Amino acid sequence: MTTDSCIGVIGAGNWGTTLAKVLGENGKRTLLWARREELCREINETRQNSAYLPGFTLPESVEATHDLKHICQSASLLIAVVPSHTMRETARELGNHLNGEHVVVHATKGIEQGSFKRMSEVLREETCLRKIGVISGPNLAKELAARQPTGTLVASRYDEVFTRTHAALHNDYFRVYQGRDVVGAEIGGGFKNIIALAAGVAAGLGLGDNTKALLLTRGLSEMARFGVAMGAEVMTFGGMAGMGDLIATCSSPLSRNHQVGARLARGEKLEDIQRDMRMVAEGVKMAKAAHDFAKKKRIDLPIVAAVYHLLYEHHEVPLLLKELMSIPAGPEFAALTV
Structure with missing residues (x-):
């Protein structure tokens, strides 16, 4: 099993920032992508994301960046956490820097309006990715950020997607279960x-x-x-x-x-x-x-x-x-x- 020393999180809203916090607390170097450079500066300088996850301090191992290429070159396991209506645009940008060995697990809870496409379908259409999964479960961001016990499902056709995501996220307050039904x-x-x-x-x-x-x-x-x-x-x-x-x-x-x-x-x-x-x-x-x-x-x-x-x-x-x-x-x- 591949052990990931660096993991990328695409999206610095409250859920993406929370997952980055969990990864950092698990000892993982975490690159957190934010579209706005001023948000990157705030996170890196203050360890806070006051707009989306106020009141929580991010570990030093979490680094915010505006550079998708840097993330894709540094990490082969990525967690995509952007709104459903921006997933296609973001996936298209990511696609310029991904190769077939990257694993992407998304944590976006929505369907593309108009096309009825699920987020894994959007990722598959806009990138060369094969190894795709989804994180879904009873995961209110602020409760997880406060280390209140919960669990989640990682669903994928590929065992590697689950084992690597499980190794990255699972801990004594966040249980990660396996599933194969991505749909x-x-x-x-x-x-x-x-x-x-x-x-x-x-x-x-x-x-x-x-x-x-x-x-x-x-x-x-x-x-x-x-x-x-x-x-x-x-x-x-x-x-x-x-x-x-x-x-x-x-x-x-x-x-x-x-x-x-x-x-x-x-x-x-x-x-x-x-x-x-x-x-x-x-x-x-x-x-x-x-x-x-x-x-x-x-x-x-x-x-x-x-x-x-x-x-x-x-x-x-x-x-x-x-x-x-x-x-x-x-x-x-x-x-x-x-």
């Missing part, structure tokens, strides 16, 4: 953001645990149905990248998607919320991508449809609840058949 891991990580928006709406309205449980269980059912239609294995959605991520994201006010839903329930406009937020709430884009795909493939996804109507057709929040509660209730597991 399921990517769909679970992206789809749960839609359900988290709906859960945020419920929280913003002051609704109780019964309502949240209904959203989680029916949301999991829709996730599995959508995932199977995309080629995933249904069992994946009962694990880290499905139920695990769904519980964490739908239950926590730390989740950006949960925050968006709660603020919509309080009467704020989506445009104003997005303007205020430094970080991307992937559920907003994912809701449109999933809704468009479901419409094209004639897949019944009531929660997705309701969230889409709230975000893009400006339905009022009470109408969203009425829409969901007026859906005929049939056999519970019918949603798992496509």
Whole structure:
């Protein structure tokens, strides 16, 4: 097994910075790529990323850089953590410096809008990469940065991708499990953001645990149905990248998607919320991508449809609840058949 002494993290948002912190605490030299040079300077001079991960100090072994070529020459294991809408552009830039021996694991939870492409597909299209994987699980960045115990899934067809990523990230507060269903891991990580928006709406309205449980269980059912239609294995959605991520994201006010839903329930406009937020709430884009795909493939996804109507057709929040509660209730597991 290759032991990586230097690892590259592409993206210095809160999740990328958190993963860089974990790698640094594991004794790995870590090159953290940021698009803005002033952010690189702040990280290198102060050991802080005040914009995206305030209150946490990065290890000395983490070095921020604006130079993708330098990262690709220094590290053969890269973790890509950029928003879904910038993945293609970033992959194209990376592609100029990668070779077939590089391993890239992405930790982006979303689907490319318009094309319905998963992030591993985008990476494959824009680079020469073969060894690709995905990190997905119940991973709220601030909790992991605070060393609160959690776990994640690394899914790939290649054992090398898992063993190297496991060796880099696994420690006494971050457990790294292996999977092979890349499609399921990517769909679970992206789809749960839609359900988290709906859960945020419920929280913003002051609704109780019964309502949240209904959203989680029916949301999991829709996730599995959508995932199977995309080629995933249904069992994946009962694990880290499905139920695990769904519980964490739908239950926590730390989740950006949960925050968006709660603020919509309080009467704020989506445009104003997005303007205020430094970080991307992937559920907003994912809701449109999933809704468009479901419409094209004639897949019944009531929660997705309701969230889409709230975000893009400006339905009022009470109408969203009425829409969901007026859906005929049939056999519970019918949603798992496509």
